[in-house]
Amino acid sequence: MSQRTKIKALLQSQQTEIDVTVKGWVRAFRSNRFIALNDGSTNNNIQIVVDFENTDPALLKRITVGAALSVEGKLIASLGKGQTVEVVATEIEILGDSDPEKYPIQPKKHSLEFLRENAHLRFRTSTFGAIFRVRNSLAFAVHQFFQERGFVYLHTPVITASDAEGAGETFHVTNFDLDNIPKTETGEIDFKQDFFGRATNLTVSGQLEGELGAMALSDIYTFGPTFRAENSNTTRHLAEFWMIEPEVAFNDLVDNMDLAEDMLKYVIKYALDKNADDIEFLTQRLTEEEKTKPQNERSEMTLLEKLQFCLNNDFERLTYTEAIDILKESTPNKKKKFAYPVEGWGTDLQSEHERYLVEKHFKKPVILTDYPKEIKAFYMRQNDDGKTVRAMDILFPGIGEIVGGSQREERLDKLEQRMNEMGIPTEELWWYLDTRRFGSCPHAGFGLGFERLVLFVTGMGNIRDVIPFPRFPKNAEF
């Protein structure tokens, strides 16, 4: 028996009147005659034409939605609407049945909520097939972008001994019998007896270790899972998510902004090129979804237009201070429409402020720089004004912050001083400080929340729908 040909290849075939074997899952079967078969290689189905008069009725009955089939037949030019080729079946084998009374995924519109509960089967829907193919392309494009530029992909550790960044709640990792945790004589937990001989947790960022790599290999990036034990049940947060964190020796903040903007445009373009069908489908999906909203809540642009707009326009770059001035003078602020009025300098921006800047004021992606040091991490390079640091956040329409980064503080004395001010233990981070003791140099990097990028490119509204098996409070199913 011949090997299967993937449906994507069949649909692009220049040759017809050839014998083919195709395998996949039934998406629909109509008139006992036309099977829509999908194998996940593309969002499009191939039409299988069944000679129902000469086919065993018992077999026909088993061609149900979700069943796995192997079909031999002839690929011919199709006269039907919506496809250029189809397969006239000569032999149909049922590889696996799918009881239509029990199969959860029916050929109708399911709610995203329902599909989330059936995340093991939602890959079989057009929406999620498209999402995960786009996600795949974005992930590969990230690698290709950095590889073309000579970066080294570094696997930083997932299990770490410190929440040095103080970025938020971390998950404990332990090998203790939780029913019987050993204690020292003074009644404290005896972490010396734990697997790693100390308290450990899941990483919140690979940046600090990434910097160690950059201070020798010059250009590195990480791409791995990171974790937050924050009890936030929102459409924008996950307990487990993937981050991309480049770190580049000798780069300053302008280089850093250029790198981030280039990367975002590169990966979006890659997905547009590779996944035109999927993005077209997702564009239609979003347009349909938006029709259910009141006019003033609908986007001015379709998904596809938004992506192209993002490629064709420079991101707006301005300082936090300039942004505050714009926000203070803005109509919603003056009319007291913001839930958090913008009054002075120094506080963090709320989502509503970011959205105003991106979606109303500039109408394009925005890079804000030079934030007040009080609201940023200890490792960011201090400006001479004594008030701000060389931070940058990239804000995207509908998403908010998609990238956060900075030039790093490379001066040992300044770094230690800031760590002391902020209560970051310098002894624990001896290895981080060593890079400032020996051959320090200016360098910069950023973190891209991968799922936020996938959200943007797929036009989905809930971050739980763009990662295969989302982890969030009270949910670790599958």
Place this chain on the structure above:
Amino acid sequence: MSQRTKIKALLQSQQTEIDVTVKGWVRAFRSNRFIALNDGSTNNNIQIVVDFENTDPALLKRITVGAALSVEGKLIASLGKGQTVEVVATEIEILGDSDPEKYPIQPKKHSLEFLRENAHLRFRTSTFGAIFRVRNSLAFAVHQFFQERGFVYLHTPVITASDAEGAGETFHVTNFDLDNIPKTETGEIDFKQDFFGRATNLTVSGQLEGELGAMALSDIYTFGPTFRAENSNTTRHLAEFWMIEPEVAFNDLVDNMDLAEDMLKYVIKYALDKNADDIEFLTQRLTEEEKTKPQNERSEMTLLEKLQFCLNNDFERLTYTEAIDILKESTPNKKKKFAYPVEGWGTDLQSEHERYLVEKHFKKPVILTDYPKEIKAFYMRQNDDGKTVRAMDILFPGIGEIVGGSQREERLDKLEQRMNEMGIPTEELWWYLDTRRFGSCPHAGFGLGFERLVLFVTGMGNIRDVIPFPRFPKNAEF
């Protein structure tokens, strides 16, 4: 000031007599005249020629091993041995000093043990620069191999609710205050109050979730961290390591072997092409190291020869049963040289047996198939003999098992029966069984331990030296 040019590009430059800016770290400074500068882009240094008579002696003193420099100068053809170009410096700036009294990495041979304790700085050595550039190439090659074949890269969860495979000890993940773990009325741990509302741990494999993807997208692969809380202090085990796990619908075991062999050859060839300098360096390193061993313990082939041999030869394929016959009749078995004599059929092979088959008998990579079901996991497809399963292990010289895989049991009744026999909870894995209930089909996959691959290609002896920051019992530093 002009942007820097990376040293790799400078060394390959066809143009000379041009002004360049180069930045990097001092590897050596001899005769107050010649700086060997490295920026991690290549294992080779560029020579900077210093006009020491016209340079401030205070500056010359600061050009020490490990210091970070920015150098402006002219790229000229070199008359010296060992390089084709060099930079005549017109301006040298010390970006970061490195106190030679305190800098741990001196221009001499350090033990691998010492460098492991200084893993934050070992990237700055030739050996570890080469290792991590090779590791990078292998990782990217894995992605490129699968992308070229239309696979979807799937991020399977790191935090999971079950050790369904029963593969070994897992690490607990919890958000509990370990000093005050809530209990139910009956005195059990009240996991309902934990972050995910149930007991969770770090994944030992993404395979089961990967299969869910394959049963819709056809061809998927994972590439992510996996964890074992085994207390094994060996040169072959890590508590945290990276795995690649492809899973392909409609593939049988032969397809699976072909895919694994193609992949291994592809990624090794990619590294040989991209990292010729690094692999040459690592080949010399290994040859030097082997000189310290007794003649009979040295390899017959150099590292480079081993890699090329692996590309140029088909892997030997035979069944477990055939392997047992060979081992039983082997000289070491008859002469009672094996620590574990091979007597009958049914027990697992020891490392010494695998090495005999690979290194002595066949002298090439070996794929063993059809293992006794008792020593393999529940999800492997049962053969008709009632005794064996469609498993495969790929054994590599010096490494042992580098790939483990199987055709999966796609028949619901057989799968449930085996799970019951082995005490695997079917209720917990309802989602896994659903793929056999709805549109099941033959499929196969495997797992590649990424660090074992890096070990093989770099010729290193200890797995802790091929991952940036190794995690093992009593160690989670950095």
